[in-house]
Structure formats: C-alpha cells, structure tokens
Amino acid sequence: MDSVTIAHVSDLHVESEYYSSDLAYNVQERLSELEPDVLVITGDLTDDGYPHEYTSAKDLTDRFKAKRKLVVPGNHDARNMGYVIFEDVFGTRFPSVDVGWLKIQGIDSSEPDIDDGHIGRLAYTLVERSLGGREIKVVALHHHLIPVPGTGRERNIPVDAGDFLELIAKLGVNAVLSGHKHVPWMWSLNDMLLLNAGTATTLRVKAYIPPSFNILSIFRDGETSIETVESRTLRSRIVYKGNMLEGGKLYWSHEPR
Ligand SMILES: [Fe+2]
Ligand SMILES: [Fe+2]
16 A cells, blocks of 8 residues: 555534534545545544443444544543543554554543643653654644644643654654644644644534544655545645655754763
C-alpha cells in the first residue's frame, strides 16, 4: 500500500440535544462512498459517558465504513466513569493503527469529570516506543495542543502540552489529529501539522463555522492533501497540499549541548 486515506471525524456527541441524525447520516454516506483505509475518531463520541450513549455511539460508528478504525476518548466520554465503558465498547484508550511505513498512535488525553486535557509521562514512553523508526508518524488525541482561532477564551489544552510537543517534535512526528473545540483548523508548528477536526454531527458550533470532518490522503513519499468536508452539504475544500516528510523538527532544546 503506497497511499493511505484517513477520515478524521470528531465530536459526535450522540444523544445530546445538539446531535443531528441528519448530519450523522450524511457523514455515514460520504464514508460509505469513500471507504477510507483508516477512520480516526478523536473523542467526544458521547455527551456524558452514560451506558445508553455508548450504545448509540457504537451503533453509529459501526455504520461508518472504513477498513480500520481508531477511536480515542474525549473529556465528555470520561464523565460519570464513562472511561470504563469506553474500554468495554471500543477497547484500549491507547489504540494504534500500523500500515508499516505509517503508524498512528492514539492517546487518551482525558481525565475523569474534568474538561482539561492531560497526557501524562507514561504515554510519552508509549508514543516513543510506538512511533520510533516509522517513516510517517501520526498522533491522535482529543484535546488540541495549541490554541484554535474562533474558539473564544482559551482553555482545556493538556496541562503538559509543552513537554508533549517537545517530545513529538523530537521524535519527528509528522501530524497530530485532534478535536474538542468543534472548530476545524490547521497549524504547522516546527513543520508538524496540527490538524483539528470540527464537530461532525452536532449543531454545537461557533457562529457560522459549519459541522465538518476531514479527509487526509497520504502517499508514502510524504505527499499529502487534506480536505475538509461540510457535514450538511458534503461540499469539500482542499485545505492543505504539501509534503508531510518535511515535518517534525525540533529547533530548540533545554538540554545542555
Ligand atoms: Fe466536543
Ligand atoms: Fe471535548
């Protein structure tokens, strides 16, 4: 396989008052047509982590067609001990997908009953071991690592975001997939792509920024294109074209030289 198509979907919030089954149906249709190699869901599948919400979330994600799926929990999924149910329904909170030259490592950045993110040093070791030596390295987690414009007062960035960013830059991670803010955006930081997906299936949006999801096409030589798809109209627009292998540089180090 010399190219990988990744559908990046986030913040489903099934059973919430803002959830829209029409939007969910549209996402389902687009994924059926595309049948991506990997579907990455970056958290907040439920609204409060309750068992019946997990049942609905599982039903919905089962309808999303993809060859492989990687699901990480969000802060909403960790409420009310939902993190226990998450593992029963979706398996590990630290899943990975490995296609040989490309590997995606998922991380649970949630903490029970608080909205702030936290990665934690145990996960640093996991990421280091998991992604070391891969040609293209991707990390997926719910919380955004740097601010996203159009989201008001900044909050909930993982409390250890700085140390984690240093680690992944040092590892040469090429892309980070996140959600949480319900606003799609992309930054390139030290040539590492930090890609945020909007909410795919809810009306919990900011102003006129529509519900959406992202599709990434990555070739083994690093050539990458990213499009964002509006869930309501399924209109899509290319937001990035470039080479991912030019990414992931550490320019500064606190270590003595
Ligand atoms: Fe959310
Ligand atoms: Fe969230």
